[in-house]
Amino acid sequence: xxxxxxxxxxxxxxxxxxxxxxxxxxxxxxxxxxxxxxxxxxxxxxxxxxxxxxxxxxxxxxxxxxxxxxxxxxxxxxxxxxxxxxxxxxxxxxxxxxxxxxxxxxxxxxxxxxxxxxxxxxxxxxxxxxxxxxxxxxxxxxxxxxxxxxxxxxxxxxxxxxxxxxxxxxxxxxxxxxxxxxxxxxxxxxxxxxxxxxxxxxxxxxxxxxxxxxxxxxxxxxxxxxxxxxxxxxxxxxxxxxxxxxxxxxxxxxxxxxxxxxxxxxxxxxx
Amino acid sequence: xxxxxxxxxxxxxxxxxxxxxxxxxxxxxxxxxxxxxxxxxxxxxxxxxxxxxxxxxxxxxxxxxxxxxxxxxxxxxxxxxxxxxxxxxxxx
Numbered sequence: 001x002x003x004x005x006x007x008x009x010x011x012x013x014x015x016x017x018x019x020x021x022x023x024x025x026x027x028x029x030x031x032x033x034x035x036x037x038x039x040x041x042x043x044x045x046x047x048x049x050x051x052x053x054x055x056x057x058x059x060x061x062x063x064x065x066x067x068x069x070x071x072x073x074x075x076x077x078x079x080x081x082x083x084x085x086x087x088x089x090x091x092x093x094x095x096x097x098x099x100x101x102x103x104x105x106x107x108x109x110x111x112x113x114x115x116x117x118x119x120x121x122x123x124x125x126x127x128x129x130x131x132x133x134x135x136x137x138x139x140x141x142x143x144x145x146x147x148x149x150x151x152x153x154x155x156x157x158x159x160x161x162x163x164x165x166x167x168x169x170x171x172x173x174x175x176x177x178x179x180x181x182x183x184x185x186x187x188x189x190x191x192x193x194x195x196x197x198x199x200x201x202x203x204x205x206x207x208x209x210x211x212x213x214x215x216x217x218x219x220x221x222x223x224x225x226x227x228x229x230x231x232x233x234x235x236x237x238x239x240x241x242x243x244x245x246x247x248x249x250x251x252x253x254x255x256x257x258x259x260x261x262x263x264x265x266x267x268x269x270x271x
Numbered sequence: 272x273x274x275x276x277x278x279x280x281x282x283x284x285x286x287x288x289x290x291x292x293x294x295x296x297x298x299x300x301x302x303x304x305x306x307x308x309x310x311x312x313x314x315x316x317x318x319x320x321x322x323x324x325x326x327x328x329x330x331x332x333x334x335x336x337x338x339x340x341x342x343x344x345x346x347x348x349x350x351x352x353x354x355x356x357x358x359x360x361x362x363x
Contacts, residue, residue: 043363131363156278156360176359180327184316185279188362198363226277226357237331237357240339 005031009101013055026214027055031101033213036060036123038111038139040091042188042198043129043153043205045077050206052095052102056213059095060105060123063087074195111135113257116142125212126150127205131187133179137266140165140172141257144247149212151205152224156186158194160201163224163239164208169248170241175224177246179266197229272297272348274306275355280317284310293348299330299337300344302354317356331355 005013005024009031016022016030035056037044040063051059067075067082067090075087082090088106095104109115111130120126120142128139128150136154143150147167154161165171204225211217224237246253246260246268253268254260261269274289281287291305303324307314319325324344330337333353337346348354 039363041363129363131361133359133361136361153363154360155362159278159360161360175329176327178326180325180359185358185361191279191362193362235334237329237334238336238339240336242339 009055012099012101016054021216022214026216029214030055030210031057033125034058034060034123035125035127035209035213036062036119037127037129038062038135039129039131040075040077040087041065041071041129041131042074042155042193043202044091044127045075046199046202047127047129047206047209048077048091048095049098050203051209052099054206054210055099055101056209057101058103058105058123060107060119061088061091061095062107062109062111062119063091064108064110074193074198076199111138113138113260113262116257117146120146120148123148125209127209128152128154129202129205133185134262134266136172137179137260138257138262141247141254141260143167144169144171144173145254145256151208151212153198153201153205155188155193155197155201157191158197158228158230160197160227160229161224162201162204162208162220162227164212164220166219166221169245170222170239171245171248173247174242174245174249175239177242177267179264182264194229200227200229272302272350272352272354274302275353276313277355277357278360280313280356280358283312283316285312293350297348298344299332299346299348299354302348302352303330303344313356316358327359329357331357 013027016027040061065087067078069083077094078090088108092104092106126143149167152163224239226235243250317328
């Protein structure tokens with residue numbers, strides 16, 4: 001951990017440093033943490049904003065999409081002039097503009113079986129801010145198999161789900177062993193989403209990452225918060241380790257991401 | 272008794288909660304049957320090809336997983352029990 005902060009950092013992070021429960025040590029921990037954010041869309045936008053502002057030392061951004069006008073209703077790090085540009089470029093510019101202290105790694109690619117293990121290995125904490133089940137199961141498996149803590153956030157219309165996994169057990173597959181059959185659970189493009197919803201859920205994910213980085217407080221490990229923006233209600237759903245979990249159970253069938261398929265149900269690979 | 276539904280299941284049931292009548296010796300399973308009889312469109316969303324509760328749908332009994340904390344679908348329920356069906360969502 002860095003022993004000291006330079007004068008500009010002492011100024012920039014003064015409202016952190018002044019808190020007894022953060023202090024220069026907590027800020028130094030944030031500056032020494034590397035976080036991989038998978039998805040620079042609705043959830044990724046507030047995650048990147050607050051992690052950049054908090055002074056996370058290195059932020060990796062994974063996304064293979066370009067900014068579309070229909071994204072701007074919720075993806076607040078991209079502007080009208082960014083339409084047509086790669087999201088990683090627009091997101092990286094936002095982060096650097098907000099806080100030049102942060103090193104940004106642009107990964108303009110889709111997280112895949114071939115690259116997930118190596119990408120995850122290069123970071124301390126992963127944020128699942130993706131928009132599809134295939135990526136979500138891949139993030140879970142790559143993180144759980146490598147013991148990397150990760151934050152899970154997902155949204156649907158007025159509802160959000162957010163939880164934190166330590167990288168050990170339980171994992172997302174303890175809750176949902178397989179993805180739903182394709183087409184049964186609609187995505188944002190089909191079902192729509194309240195623009196501010198990913199702001200709320202993404203901010204909760206960023207909060208969890210900051211706490212993990214500083215090793216402070218109680219995370220959402222073992223419980224999933226189901227948020228309903230229409231009712232302004234929060235419910236907790238228990239997340240318990242399942243002995244027959246295919247990834248973190250007693251006799252796991254998935255020992256590497258090569259053992260699973262990340263299409264359709266995201267279950268065991270045929271080969 | 273009341274079933275609470277989350278995410279796209281609300282669309283299929285045309286509401287976020289559904290009241291059903293149950294017998295005295297009701298279980299999660301018979302309460303689920305009553306729900307699906309009342310809202311047939313839900314069956315396609317929560318049952319698999321074998322007409323059993325799909326792997327990706329979590330059932331909650333008073334906020335807990337009955338497969339971990341009780342007798343699964345055979346768990347006894349009464350008028351006061353809070354039942355819920357909870358699917359994963361993927362949007363980001």
